[in-house]
Amino acid sequence: MAGTPSFEGAGDPRYLPISEHGLIGDLRSVALVGTDGTIDWYCCPAFDAPSVFASILDAERGGRFEVAAIGPARTKQFYFPDTNVLITRFFTEDGVGEVQDFMPVDGASAETERHRLIRRVLCVRGSVPFRVLVAPRFDYGAQPHTLRLDGEMAVFESEKLTLALTATLPLEADGLDVRADFKLSEGESAVFALDQVGPGVAPRGCAHTEAERQFTSTVAYWRRWLSQSRYRGRWREMVHRSALTLKLLTYAPTGAIVAAATTSLPEQLGGERNWDYRYVWVRDAAFCVYSLLRLGFADEAEAFMKFVTDHVTPGESHASGPLQIMYGIDGRTDLPECELAHLEGHRGSAPVRVGNAAADQLQLDIYGALLDSIYLYDKWARPISSDHWDDVCAIVDWVCAHWDQPDEGVWETRGGRKNFLYSRLMCWVAIERAIRMANRRGLPADLNRWREARDTIYRRIMSKGWSESRRAFVQHEGGDVLDAALLMMPLTKFIAPTDPKWLSTLDALTHDLVSDSLVYRYDPQASPDGLRGDEGTFSICSFWYVEALVHAGRVDEARLAFEKMLTYANHVGLYAEEIGQTGEQQGNFPQAFTHLALISAAFNLDRALG
Template identity: 85%
Template sequence: MECDGRDACAEFKLGEGETAVFALDQAGSAIAPRGCAHAEAEHEFNATVAYWRRWLQQSRYRGRWREMVHRSALTLKLLTYAPTGAIVAAPTTSLPEQFGGERNWDYRYVWVRDAAFAVYALLRLGFSGEAEAFMRFLTTHISPGDGAASGPLQIMYGIDGRTDLPERELPHLEGHQGSAPVRVGNAAADQLQLDIYGALIDSVYLFDKWAQPISSAQWDDVTQLVEWVCEHWDQPDEGVWETRGGRKNFLYSRLMCWVAVERAIRLANRRGLPAELLRWRQTRDAIYRRIMDRGWSERRHAFVQHEDGDVLDASVLMMPLAKFIAPTDPKWLSTLDALTEELVSDSLVYRYDPRVSPDGLRGDEGTFSICSFWYVEALVRAGRVDEARLAFEKMLTYANHLGLYAEEIGRTGEQQGNFPQAFTHLSLISAAFNLDRALG
C-alpha cells in the first residue's frame, strides 16, 4: 500500500478462483493495512449479510417490485445514524445538480421534512423500530419545550442534534467533474420553511396510528407546534425547494400548514386528547379557503406555485396525496393536465422552470425524482393506473446497477445531485405501495 498525503492506494491482481482480503484500520492520524485472516473476513461478511436479511424480514410488503422497494428501505435504514435515530437527507455533499454549475449543497444533515417523510415510508412497510428511534430524536432535539414555541423550528439539524450548521466553501477542491464550489454546512438551516410542520405532525399522527400511542409529553409538544402554526401560517417563506430568491407565499407551504392542523385535529379526536379544537378548525378552514381562492389560477386552470401567480410547480402534486383535495376533483384533474403538459418529460418531472420562476441561482437542473414518483401516485389516485404503471416502470430504469438514485435525473439519464437520496427512495416506496394496491 502507498500513502500520499490523504490518499491511500493498493493494487493486487487476482486470478480465477483466488480470493484476497484487504482491510484498513485508522489509528490516531495514521491509516495502515492490517492482517485479516480469510476465516475472520468470511465470518464478518456472513454476519453482515445475516443482519440485513433479518432486518428485511420485518417488512410487510408482499407486492410487485419488491426488490426495488426493499432496496429503498435498506437505503433509508443506512441513512439512519443509529446512536440518535437521526435520518440524513443524503450521505454526500456538493454532488452537482448541474455538472459544472453552482447548485451544489451539503445534504449530510437531518432535514425535518425529509426524515418525517422517511418515517412514513418505513412505517408503511412495517419498520416501526426506526420510526420509534426518530421519534426519540424529535423529543430530545426538536422539542418545542426547548424554546421553539416562541419561534419557528429550525428546518435541519446535525445527526447529534446540533443546530449550528454554518455554510462555507472549500476552494482547494475542484468538485465533481469540475463543479465548484464544494460546500460544507448549509445556510438553508436559517430559512423559514413552514411546510416542515405538516410533515412533522403527519409523521407523529401516523406513528400514533400504526406503531404506538404517543405520550402525553409528546402531545404537549404537538399542541405547541400547532398553536405556532395557527399564529404564523400566512407568512411568506423560502418554501420546500429552499429557494434563495426571496420569500413568497408558496402554495405548498400553505398546504402543509393545513396538514399540520388537520392531522392534529384527527389525533385529538381519535385519542380524546385536550386541544383548542374550535381555534384549530377555524385555522384549518381559513387555510383551505386561502389556497382555493389565491392558489388557483383561472388563466392556467391550475393550482400554482405561489399565491396570485401563474407559475406551475410540481410540489402541488402533494395536494391529493395529503388528502387536501379529491384526486378526481375537476380543478385537480385540470392541474394534473397542466403539469403533464409543462413539467413532465417522458414521465420524468421537473419541479419548476427556473426561467419563469427565478430561484436566486444560475443554471438549470435535471428532473426531480421525488416529483416523478409523486406524479405516479397522483395518476394512480386519479384512476389513470395504466399511465401510472408506465411512468413508474420507466423511473425504475433510471436507477443505477445497485437500484440507487440521486436527487435528480439529467437530460441524458445520468444521476445528478447528492447520492443516494432519501427523498427519492421514500417516494419510490410510497408510489410502489399505492400503485400495487390499485392494480390488485
C-alpha cells in the same frame, strides 16, 4: 424546459459519473464504491465528518482507495442479494476477480468506535493481477498526515483522525500513500481492512477467517433486518433496495435519517447548485417514517421519533420558528455553510460546500411533514406520550398563529420569500392531523381555534392559490407559475383526487413540467430562484406524479410512468436527486427523498392494480 448545456468538465475521464457507484455503510457513515473498484467518497467516523476519501469532488486532492485488476478489464457491480454488501467484478483475459466491500454491522454495540471498512479481494476463475492504492486525504484534503508502515500494517495519522490499514499481504509506501501489487489464482484471496484507531481502539489485523466471519455476520444482519418487510408486491426488488438504502442513511446512535450521503454533487455540471445534504431535514426524515412504517419497519420509525422528542422540540425560537428545517445527526442546530475553495468540485463543478445556510430559512411546510409522521406513528406503531403531545400542541398553536406569512418554500429557493401554496397546504396538514389525533384519542386541545385556523387556510388556498387563467393551482399567491409540489394536494387528502379543479391542475402540470415520465420541480426561468443555471428533473416529483395519477384513476398511465422511472435507476437500483437531459443522474447520491417516494408509489400502485 431548458436542457443541460455542454460543459468542458463533462467528459473528464478522471471522474466516474455519479450513477456509477454503489453504497456501503455501517449505520454511522457510508462509502461510495465506483464501478472501477475505487472508493472515492468516505467520511469517518460519521456521515457529516470531514472526508478521508473525496476524489469524487477533486480527482487530485480528494483522496481515494483503489482496488482494480491490472490491465484491460470489464467490470460489473451488484449487491449480495438482500444486503448492503457490494460486489465489484473484474473480467480479464486470464480470469475473473471480485472485490467484496462492506462495513461490518451485526447489531452489537461492541467496539462502536472502530468504524471498520473491509475490502476482500478474490479470484474466482483463472488468475488475476491486482493493484491497490490507499491515498487518504484528511479533512477534505486540507489536513496533512504522516505514514508509519510496518509490513502488513500502515498507520495514517492526522491531527484529528488516525486510520490503520491492515492487510494479509505486504504493503509498500508510495510517499504518504500505500500500495500493493499482487496476483491471485483461482480460490485465493487478500483482505484489506481500514479502521479508525485511537484511545481504547488499537490497530487490529483482519485475517481471512475474521473477514469471513464479519462478512457472514454482516450478511445475516441485513437479511434479518429486511425480513421484517411486509411488502409482497410486484416491485419487490426495487422496493427492498430502496428500504435498504434508507436504512444505510440512518445514523443509529440517534435515529437521525440524513437526506443524502454526499455533499456538493452538482445538480448541473458546471453549475452552482451544489449543497451539503448530510443532515437531517425534518421534511425528508418525516416522509421516511411514512415509507418505513408502510413496509413494517416500526423500530426505525420509533428511533426517529426519539430523535424528534430529544432534539426537534419547540422551545428556543429559531429563524424558522420553534423548529429548524434541518439538524445535525447529533441534533445540533449550528450548521454554518462554507466553501472549500481548494477543491475543484465534481468534474470541475465548484463550489464545494460544507454546512448548509438553508438551516436558517423559514419553511413552513416542515410542520405538516412532521405532524403527519407523528400522526401515522401514533396510529400505526405506538401511541405518543403525554409530553410528546404537549410538544405537538405547542407546534400546532404556533402554526395557527404564523401560517399566514411568506417563506422560502419547500425547494429552499434563495430568491426571496413568497406566499407559497405548498407551505399553506402543509400548515393545513399540520393542524388537520393534530385534530385527528386529539379526536381519536380524546387528547386535550384547543379544538375550536385549531378548526378555525384549518378552515381559514383551506379557503385561502382555494381562493388565492387558484388561477382562473391557468385553470390550475399555482406555486404562490399572485403568480401563474406551476410547481410539482402541488402533486401533494390529493396525496395529503386536502382535495379529492377526482375534483375537477385538481384534474385540471394535473393536466396543466403534465403539460408544463412532465417530460416523458420525468417531472421538473418548477421552471426557474419563469420563477427565478436566486441561482444561476438550470437543473434536471426532480425524481421525488416523478414518483409523486405516479401517485397522483393512481389516485385520479389513471392507473395505466401511472404504471407506465412508474416503469419508465425504474429505468432511470442506476445499475444497483440507486437514485441521485435529479435526472438530466440525457438520463444521467445529478445531485447528491443516493437521495432518501427519492427512495422513500419510490416505496410509496409502488405501494399505492400495487393496491390500485389489485
